Amino acid sequence: MPLHRRNRAMAALDVSAFADIAFLLIIFFILTTTFVRPAGAPLEIPAGAEDKKQSEKKNLTVSLSPTAIRYGEKGEAVTLDELRARLLKRDLPRRAEADRIVILDSAPTVKYQAYYEVVMVINSTGGVLALIDEEPDR
């Protein structure tokens, strides 16, 4: 029995929709990508267990309460700009690391916004931040 080849049209696969899907995915990735770099400052907080009383005598202390920033042993109330000016006057970057330590003594109810601004001023003027770890009573 003779077999006849049928004259069929070639099966053409329409791939134009692939490009549409792919470009939709690209748009998704572009929209979900963050191009914004974070702002801030790196801090090295010394982790040493120093004697608190000794450190307070030797190093500069900045006290922070919900209403005021107090500078030095006398606890003179200063604004953020005054604090920056005083720390700049001390020329901390030229000093030895031990003399650059600024102890930040903060009240428990101080909000992070106020704390952050003071920390950034200390950091930008060359100070090395030291925190007071309140050990719970045993």
Added chain:
Amino acid sequence: MIRRRSHRMPALVPVAAMGDIAFLLIIFFVLTTNFIKEGHVRVEPPRAVDIEQMDESPVSVVMDEDGNLWLQGAQCSVEILQNGVEAALQGSKTREVMLKIDRNMQEQDFQPVLMALSKAGATIKLTGDKRRN
């Protein structure tokens, strides 16, 4: 004058290569994208004048507006933060940890976080928004 319509084949634009190009672009974006680990965490960053733009760090810690703590996008407690950060920093080239805290948190809430990161030997990158004068 009689114009005759010429019998031309319809012009076919080969669009198969478009898909190839698009998928190459997708692969590029997938490989270069840093997905935000804490996209679901609600936090209002503090503002300060004395900050600059800096590079991202591989390890991130976030304290949200409710005081919840997130390490690498997973919720954790202060007690396990030090060990968690030490483990996350293993194999990392730097000791840098990005720390983002909600601006309304109080010192009694975030102080243990700072102490834990300090004890873990991390260089803390405190992030915030730049305030213009």
